[in-house]
Amino acid sequence: MKYAVITGTSKGLGASIAKLLMKASYHVIGIARNENKEFASLTSQYTHYKADLANMDETVTVMSQIISKLKQEKVDSLLLIQNAAMVTPIEQVGKQSVDALKNHVHVNLLAPMVITNLWLDEWRESKIPSVIVHVTSGAAKRSVYGWSAYGSTKAGLDRYTDTVAMEQDTLQTGNKIFLFDPSIMDTDMQGEIRSSDSSQFIDVDHFKVYKTNNDLRDTEVVAKVLVDRLLQSEKIVNGDYYSVKDIF
Numbered sequence: 535m536k537y538a539v540i541t542g543t544s545k546g547l548g549a550s551i552a553k554l555l556m557k558a559s560y561h562v563i564g565i566a567r568n569e570n571k572e573f574a575s576l577t578s579q580y581t582h583y584k585a586d587l588a589n590m591d592e593t594v595t596v597m598s599q600i601i602s603k604l605k606q607e608k609v610d611s612l613l614l615i616q617n618a619a620m621v622t623p624i625e626q627v628g629k630q631s632v633d634a635l636k637n638h639v640h641v642n643l644l645a646p647m648v649i650t651n652l653w654l655d656e657w658r659e660s661k662i663p664s665v666i667v668h669v670t671s672g673a674a675k676r677s678v679y680g681w682s683a684y685g686s687t688k689a690g691l692d693r694y695t696d697t698v699a700m701e702q703d704t705l706q707t708g709n710k711i712f713l714f715d716p717s718i719m720d721t722d723m724q725g726e727i728r729s730s731d732s733s734q735f736i737d738v739d740h741f742k743v744y745k746t747n748n749d750l751r752d753t754e755v756v757a758k759v760l761v762d763r764l765l766q767s768e769k770i771v772n773g774d775y776y777s778v779k780d781i782f
């Protein structure tokens with residue numbers, strides 16, 4: 535059986551990636567705080583694990599449970615897609631709460647690091663090499679007023695992914711890890727961005743126009759770009775930066 539572990543499957547891009555991988559005969563193991571109601575009846579194709587990725591003890595416990603379950607199965611293909619993230623706090627530096635910053639860094643950066651570390655440790659002796667995807671953002675590469683937390687955690691994720699790729703190359707494990715930039719999509723995250731005040735996010739009107747002009751891509755379209763790449767394993771390059779903009 536082919537297995538994909540995906541974070542953030544309750545909605546948005548993660549839900550669309552899950553749907554397409556199920557169509558391609560993957561069994562999807564999803565992680566999020568909320569269940570995706572659409573997937574509730576798909577018990578032979580989808581298994582949900584509830585976890586708050588801001589909580590590291592919970593994250594490690596749930597990932598360890600998932601990996602030990604997988605180790606009891608006959609695994610032919612193994613994907614780990616770290617997609618879950620948050621954009622808040624959207625606020626100028628000097629006005630952010632410590633709790634909001636802590637939560638943000640845990641979900642967007644610490645959880646992916648902890649999960650990838652655990653994954654590579656647990657599958658070290660596996661004969662099936664893993665493919666790991668970290669979902670990034672253009673905000674990793676440019677400063678956006680009000681998005682200091684988001685830009686910093688995504689930039690951190692980019693450097694982390696690049697380093698892991700270099701190590702896996704050197705160790706000749708056959709594991710591949712790459713970044714996927716989905717660009718702007720019509721999800722709840724964009725709704726949160728639009729609901730911010732211009733004192734918190736100077737470009738808010740610009741993002742309102744993206745919505746009214748229909749510039750936000752549908753998550754199904756974006757997910758297909760990633761899944762097409764995942765299904766053509768010979769095209770996956772370790773350490774790659776792959777963007778939806780490479781396709782359209």
Ligand SMILES: NC(=O)c1ccc[n+]([C@@H]2O[C@H](COP(=O)([O-])OP(=O)(O)OC[C@H]3O[C@@H](n4cnc5c(N)ncnc54)[C@H](OP(=O)(O)O)[C@@H]3O)[C@@H](O)[C@H]2O)c1
Nearest residue numbers: 542544545546547566567568586587618619718719721723
């Ligand atoms: N939307 C865009 O325009 C855009 C642009 C560039 C990059 N991205 C990136 O694309 C990815 C997907 O974004 P999206 O727009 O689909 O976001 P979204 O609609 O807000 O969905 C976020 C997903 O992450 C999960 N999540 C958030 N906090 C969590 C937590 N504490 N514990 C567990 N799961 C958590 C959510 O599940 P629960 O709430 O159920 O826990 C949800 O399934 C993210 O990495 C984002 O940074 C998005």
